[in-house]
């Protein structure tokens with residue numbers, strides 16, 4: 001198989017030299033995944049301050065490694081953070097973000113992964129001139145295989161951009177865009193995308209049952225086919241259309257299924273409609 005090229009000398013510990021303090025606001029599913037990734041990438045645990053009203057037992061366990069969880073010393077002790085990562089739910093933002101002004105200094109980088117919370121919202125909630133990166137990750141972040149798309153405001157320096165890339169790389173691949181408006185389409189494709197793939201596995205299971213398979217076998221076949229094909233796509237340099245053609249013999253079984261899926265009102269048309277609806281909803285929710 002033609003394999004994807006990998007960088008010859010990839011730095012596996014890009015955060016080993018991180019010198020300042022890193023504040024994580026919101027240590028839930030995403031925050032925890034990022035924290036695990038940072039520590040795995042060489043970040044020294046005592047550099048991290050995790051703020052969360054009800055830290056999970058996994059977060060409390062990181063305290064034993066040196067992470068400062070809800071330190072009693074308060075804002076003064078954690079002022080001038082080099083970076084603040086916001087991973088609270090978007091609805092918490094109006095209460096949770098403005099107090100961050102206490103931790104932000106002139107050289108602080110703020111990275112927000114909150115869905116729908118715009119750079120304009122963050123600029124309003126934080127001290128004037130704050131360097132801000134807004135990023136949109138997705139759920140495979142939980143296994144280090146997410147993809148985040150990031151956009152920076154004008155205050156972000158090249159060094160801070162590199163830091164944001166290193167921080168977001170902890171949960172997967174990072175792409176940058178220059179136009180924040182693209183984040184609505186990004187949200188619709190990769191942010192919400194894992195749900196489409198899970199739905200595919202559900203639908204294949206149901207279709208397998210309808211074709212006569214026992215339910216458990218249908219579920220296993222669907223799961224392994226979706227994950228196996230995803231892994232093949234991940235490891236291969238070949239584009240998805242060619243991979244599809246490679247498993248489609250003229251007049252064969254796959255061709256019969258694809259004639260339905262790729263026919264009028266089929267998969268392409270449905271996904272275009274679905275992703276359009278998600279992008280529209282993202283625009284409506286933005287604030």
Ligand SMILES: NC(=O)c1ccc[n+]([C@@H]2O[C@H](COP(=O)([O-])OP(=O)(O)OC[C@H]3O[C@@H](n4cnc5c(N)ncnc54)[C@H](OP(=O)(O)O)[C@@H]3O)[C@@H](O)[C@H]2O)c1
Nearest residue numbers: 026027028029030052054087088089090096114115137139
């Ligand atoms: N999960 C995804 O696939 C995904 C994808 C893209 C973007 N995102 C974004 O990532 C962010 C986090 O999502 P998540 O799934 O990790 O949510 P989550 O598991 O609910 O984590 C949020 C954490 O923040 C805590 N929190 C609430 N108020 C706080 C405050 N004032 N200060 C500090 N911490 C506070 C919550 O505590 P309590 O539980 O006690 O309230 C919770 O532990 C969201 O903004 C979401 O839009 C998530």
